[in-house]
Amino acid sequence: MARWHLIDRAGEPALALRAAAATGESVLVAADASLARLAQHAGVRRGAYVSSPMGQTRLAGPAIRAALRRGGATTCLAWSRSAATVAQRWGGLKVEVTSSTTVAPTWQLGAEPTVEARRVELRDQWGVTDCVSCVLAVGGDPVSGDAYDAAMAVGLAREASLAAGSGELRLVVRPSQPGRVHACSLWRDFGLTELLIAEPRAVEPWVILPAVDAVLDLGPQPTAWRSWIEDRGLPIVGPAWLPSRHGPVVDVRRAAGEIDQAINR
Numbered sequence: 490m491a492r493w494h495l496i497d498r499a500g501e502p503a504l505a506l507r508a509a510a511a512t513g514e515s516v517l518v519a520a521d522a523s524l525a526r527l528a529q530h531a532g533v534r535r536g537a538y539v540s541s542p543m544g545q546t547r548l549a550g551p552a553i554r555a556a557l558r559r560g561g562a563t564t565c566l567a568w569s570r571s572a573a574t575v576a577q578r579w580g581g582l583k584v585e586v587t588s589s590t591t592v593a594p595t596w597q598l599g600a601e602p603t604v605e606a607r608r609v610e611l612r613d614q615w616g617v618t619d620c621v622s623c624v625l626a627v628g629g630d631p632v633s634g635d636a637y638d639a640a641m642a643v644g645l646a647r648e649a650s651l652a653a654g655s656g657e658l659r660l661v662v663r664p665s666q667p668g669r670v671h672a673c674s675l676w677r678d679f680g681l682t683e684l685l686i687a688e689p690r691a692v693e694p695w696v697i698l699p700a701v702d703a704v705l706d707l708g709p710q711p712t713a714w715r716s717w718i719e720d721r722g723l724p725i726v727g728p729a730w731l732p733s734r735h736g737p738v739v740d741v742r743r744a745a746g747e748i749d750q751a752i753n754r
Protein backbone atom coordinates (compact mmCIF):
# COMPACT_ATOMS: atom_id res chain seq x y z
CA MET A 490 0.00 0.00 0.00
CA ALA A 491 1.43 3.38 -1.04
CA ARG A 492 0.38 6.20 1.23
CA TRP A 493 0.88 9.80 0.19
CA HIS A 494 0.57 12.87 2.39
CA LEU A 495 -1.37 15.82 0.93
CA ILE A 496 -0.37 19.18 2.42
CA ASP A 497 -1.63 22.62 1.46
CA ARG A 498 -1.42 26.11 2.99
CA ALA A 499 -4.25 25.51 5.48
CA GLY A 500 -3.49 24.93 9.16
CA GLU A 501 0.20 24.79 10.06
CA PRO A 502 1.96 23.51 6.93
CA ALA A 503 5.49 23.82 8.34
CA LEU A 504 4.62 21.43 11.16
CA ALA A 505 2.73 19.10 8.82
CA LEU A 506 5.74 18.90 6.51
CA ARG A 507 8.08 18.06 9.39
CA ALA A 508 5.78 15.32 10.64
CA ALA A 509 5.25 13.90 7.14
CA ALA A 510 8.98 13.95 6.42
CA ALA A 511 9.63 11.98 9.59
CA THR A 512 7.55 9.08 8.20
CA GLY A 513 9.71 8.73 5.08
CA GLU A 514 6.57 8.53 2.95
CA SER A 515 5.81 10.51 -0.20
CA VAL A 516 4.39 14.02 0.14
CA LEU A 517 2.28 15.95 -2.37
CA VAL A 518 2.49 19.70 -1.78
CA ALA A 519 -0.48 21.60 -3.23
CA ALA A 520 0.27 25.28 -2.82
CA ASP A 521 2.97 27.58 -4.18
CA ALA A 522 6.67 27.30 -4.90
CA SER A 523 7.63 28.73 -1.49
CA LEU A 524 5.87 25.87 0.30
CA ALA A 525 7.61 23.39 -2.00
CA ARG A 526 10.95 24.90 -0.94
CA LEU A 527 9.87 24.67 2.70
CA ALA A 528 9.16 20.97 2.11
CA GLN A 529 12.78 20.46 1.07
CA HIS A 530 13.96 22.37 4.14
CA ALA A 531 11.71 20.17 6.31
CA GLY A 532 13.43 17.06 5.05
CA VAL A 533 10.89 15.78 2.50
CA ARG A 534 12.84 13.57 0.09
CA ARG A 535 10.05 11.85 -1.87
CA GLY A 536 7.02 13.47 -3.42
CA ALA A 537 5.70 15.99 -5.88
CA TYR A 538 4.42 19.54 -6.14
CA VAL A 539 1.33 20.99 -7.85
CA SER A 540 0.39 24.64 -8.01
CA SER A 541 -2.89 25.80 -6.45
CA PRO A 542 -4.44 28.51 -8.68
CA MET A 543 -5.17 31.69 -6.69
CA GLY A 544 -4.11 29.82 -3.56
CA GLN A 545 -7.22 27.62 -3.66
CA THR A 546 -6.58 23.90 -3.14
CA ARG A 547 -9.98 23.03 -4.65
CA LEU A 548 -8.88 24.51 -7.99
CA ALA A 549 -5.93 22.12 -8.07
CA GLY A 550 -8.16 19.02 -7.92
CA PRO A 551 -7.36 17.57 -11.36
CA ALA A 552 -3.62 18.15 -10.89
CA ILE A 553 -3.74 16.52 -7.45
CA ARG A 554 -5.53 13.47 -8.87
CA ALA A 555 -2.99 13.13 -11.69
CA ALA A 556 -0.02 13.44 -9.30
CA LEU A 557 -1.41 10.83 -6.89
CA ARG A 558 -2.09 8.43 -9.74
CA ARG A 559 1.42 8.88 -11.15
CA GLY A 560 2.81 8.19 -7.69
CA GLY A 561 0.83 4.97 -7.33
CA ALA A 562 -1.00 6.22 -4.23
CA THR A 563 -3.62 3.93 -2.73
CA THR A 564 -4.15 6.00 0.43
CA CYS A 565 -4.04 9.76 0.93
CA LEU A 566 -3.36 11.28 4.36
CA ALA A 567 -4.78 14.81 4.17
CA TRP A 568 -3.33 17.35 6.62
CA SER A 569 -6.18 19.86 6.50
CA ARG A 570 -9.91 19.97 5.89
CA SER A 571 -9.44 21.63 2.51
CA ALA A 572 -6.92 18.97 1.45
CA ALA A 573 -9.28 16.21 2.61
CA THR A 574 -12.21 17.68 0.68
CA VAL A 575 -10.22 17.79 -2.55
CA ALA A 576 -8.77 14.31 -2.06
CA GLN A 577 -12.21 12.83 -1.40
CA ARG A 578 -13.65 14.49 -4.49
CA TRP A 579 -10.83 13.94 -6.95
CA GLY A 580 -8.53 11.28 -5.56
CA GLY A 581 -10.54 8.11 -6.14
CA LEU A 582 -8.71 6.43 -3.26
CA LYS A 583 -8.91 5.95 0.49
CA VAL A 584 -8.59 9.25 2.34
CA GLU A 585 -7.41 9.59 5.93
CA VAL A 586 -7.53 12.94 7.72
CA THR A 587 -5.20 14.30 10.36
CA SER A 588 -4.26 17.73 11.67
CA SER A 589 -0.95 19.43 12.39
CA THR A 590 -2.42 20.62 15.70
CA THR A 591 -2.34 17.04 16.99
CA VAL A 592 1.34 16.41 16.25
CA ALA A 593 3.73 17.70 18.88
CA PRO A 594 7.16 18.25 17.29
CA THR A 595 9.05 16.58 20.12
CA TRP A 596 11.89 15.48 17.86
CA GLN A 597 12.87 19.14 17.52
CA LEU A 598 12.71 20.09 21.18
CA GLY A 599 15.20 17.52 22.37
CA ALA A 600 15.62 16.09 25.84
CA GLU A 601 15.30 18.52 28.73
CA PRO A 602 19.02 18.45 29.70
CA THR A 603 19.90 19.84 26.23
CA VAL A 604 17.49 22.79 26.36
CA GLU A 605 19.92 25.09 28.17
CA ALA A 606 22.70 24.24 25.71
CA ARG A 607 20.31 24.95 22.84
CA ARG A 608 19.41 28.30 24.41
CA VAL A 609 23.06 29.31 24.65
CA GLU A 610 23.74 28.18 21.08
CA LEU A 611 20.83 30.11 19.56
CA ARG A 612 21.43 33.28 21.55
CA ASP A 613 25.11 33.22 20.59
CA GLN A 614 23.99 33.14 16.96
CA TRP A 615 21.74 36.14 17.62
CA GLY A 616 24.51 38.00 19.38
CA VAL A 617 22.63 38.43 22.66
CA THR A 618 23.56 37.54 26.22
CA ASP A 619 21.29 35.96 28.79
CA CYS A 620 20.70 39.43 30.25
CA VAL A 621 18.66 40.30 27.14
CA SER A 622 15.01 39.19 26.97
CA CYS A 623 13.83 37.92 23.57
CA VAL A 624 10.19 38.08 22.49
CA LEU A 625 9.07 35.84 19.62
CA ALA A 626 6.19 37.08 17.43
CA VAL A 627 3.95 34.37 15.96
CA GLY A 628 0.88 34.61 13.72
CA GLY A 629 -0.21 37.92 12.27
CA ASP A 630 -1.48 39.26 8.98
CA PRO A 631 -1.57 42.70 7.31
CA VAL A 632 -5.06 43.49 8.68
CA SER A 633 -5.16 42.22 12.27
CA GLY A 634 -1.52 42.74 13.21
CA ASP A 635 1.99 42.30 11.90
CA ALA A 636 5.68 42.73 12.74
CA TYR A 637 5.27 46.51 12.81
CA ASP A 638 2.69 46.22 15.59
CA ALA A 639 4.98 43.79 17.40
CA ALA A 640 7.88 46.24 17.05
CA MET A 641 5.77 49.04 18.50
CA ALA A 642 4.70 46.88 21.45
CA VAL A 643 8.21 45.59 22.18
CA GLY A 644 9.62 49.11 21.80
CA LEU A 645 7.23 50.45 24.44
CA ALA A 646 7.91 47.48 26.70
CA ARG A 647 11.65 48.06 26.27
CA GLU A 648 11.31 51.67 27.42
CA ALA A 649 9.44 50.52 30.54
CA SER A 650 11.98 47.76 31.18
CA LEU A 651 14.98 50.07 30.88
CA ALA A 652 13.30 52.69 33.07
CA ALA A 653 12.84 50.05 35.75
CA GLY A 654 16.43 48.85 35.37
CA SER A 655 15.32 45.45 34.12
CA GLY A 656 17.38 45.18 30.93
CA GLU A 657 17.16 45.08 27.14
CA LEU A 658 14.59 43.44 24.88
CA ARG A 659 14.76 41.97 21.38
CA LEU A 660 11.98 41.05 18.95
CA VAL A 661 12.36 37.80 16.98
CA VAL A 662 10.35 37.46 13.75
CA ARG A 663 10.49 35.27 10.67
CA PRO A 664 11.88 37.07 7.57
CA SER A 665 8.54 36.62 5.77
CA GLN A 666 6.52 38.07 8.67
CA PRO A 667 4.05 40.68 7.33
CA GLY A 668 5.26 44.18 8.23
CA ARG A 669 8.90 43.21 8.86
CA VAL A 670 10.32 45.77 6.43
CA HIS A 671 8.12 48.48 7.94
CA ALA A 672 9.31 47.47 11.42
CA CYS A 673 12.95 47.69 10.29
CA SER A 674 12.32 51.19 8.99
CA LEU A 675 10.72 52.20 12.28
CA TRP A 676 13.68 51.14 14.40
CA ARG A 677 16.22 52.36 11.84
CA ASP A 678 14.84 55.86 12.32
CA PHE A 679 15.66 55.54 16.03
CA GLY A 680 19.03 53.89 15.47
CA LEU A 681 17.79 50.64 17.02
CA THR A 682 18.08 48.16 14.15
CA GLU A 683 19.73 45.62 16.45
CA LEU A 684 16.45 45.21 18.33
CA LEU A 685 14.91 43.18 15.49
CA ILE A 686 16.15 39.63 14.91
CA ALA A 687 15.03 38.13 11.59
CA GLU A 688 15.21 34.37 12.19
CA PRO A 689 14.33 31.99 9.31
CA ARG A 690 13.74 29.16 11.79
CA ALA A 691 10.88 31.14 13.32
CA VAL A 692 8.57 29.54 10.75
CA GLU A 693 8.91 26.50 13.04
CA PRO A 694 8.73 28.19 16.47
CA TRP A 695 9.37 25.03 18.46
CA VAL A 696 12.93 24.98 17.07
CA ILE A 697 13.86 28.26 18.76
CA LEU A 698 11.59 28.22 21.83
CA PRO A 699 14.48 27.44 24.21
CA ALA A 700 16.07 30.78 23.32
CA VAL A 701 13.06 33.06 23.86
CA ASP A 702 11.57 34.45 27.05
CA ALA A 703 8.04 35.31 25.93
CA VAL A 704 5.79 34.88 22.90
CA LEU A 705 3.62 37.59 21.35
CA ASP A 706 0.63 36.02 19.58
CA LEU A 707 -0.54 38.40 16.85
CA GLY A 708 -3.54 36.28 15.86
CA PRO A 709 -5.96 36.55 14.16
CA GLN A 710 -6.56 32.85 14.89
CA PRO A 711 -5.19 31.17 18.03
CA THR A 712 -1.89 29.56 17.10
CA ALA A 713 -1.83 25.77 17.00
CA TRP A 714 1.47 25.95 18.90
CA ARG A 715 -0.06 27.65 21.92
CA SER A 716 -0.27 24.53 24.10
CA TRP A 717 3.34 23.57 23.31
CA ILE A 718 4.52 27.07 24.15
CA GLU A 719 2.70 26.85 27.47
CA ASP A 720 4.22 23.41 28.09
CA ARG A 721 7.64 25.01 27.98
CA GLY A 722 6.59 27.46 30.67
CA LEU A 723 6.82 30.49 28.40
CA PRO A 724 4.41 33.38 28.94
CA ILE A 725 2.14 34.14 25.98
CA VAL A 726 1.03 37.71 25.37
CA GLY A 727 -2.12 38.46 23.43
CA PRO A 728 -3.76 38.65 21.20
CA ALA A 729 -5.09 41.89 22.67
CA TRP A 730 -7.50 43.62 20.34
CA LEU A 731 -8.98 47.01 19.54
CA PRO A 732 -11.99 47.38 17.21
CA SER A 733 -11.55 49.06 13.83
CA ARG A 734 -13.62 49.45 10.69
CA HIS A 735 -11.57 46.64 9.12
CA GLY A 736 -12.01 44.32 12.11
CA PRO A 737 -10.01 43.77 15.31
CA VAL A 738 -6.43 45.10 15.39
CA VAL A 739 -3.63 44.66 17.90
CA ASP A 740 -3.89 46.85 21.01
CA VAL A 741 -0.23 47.89 21.00
CA ARG A 742 -0.17 49.63 24.40
CA ARG A 743 -1.91 46.77 26.16
CA ALA A 744 0.41 44.26 24.50
CA ALA A 745 3.40 46.33 25.61
CA GLY A 746 2.19 46.28 29.21
CA GLU A 747 1.64 42.52 29.11
CA ILE A 748 5.12 41.97 27.61
CA ASP A 749 6.68 44.04 30.40
CA GLN A 750 4.78 42.03 33.01
CA ALA A 751 5.70 38.71 31.38
CA ILE A 752 9.40 39.53 31.10
CA ASN A 753 9.74 41.05 34.58
CA ARG A 754 7.36 38.79 36.48
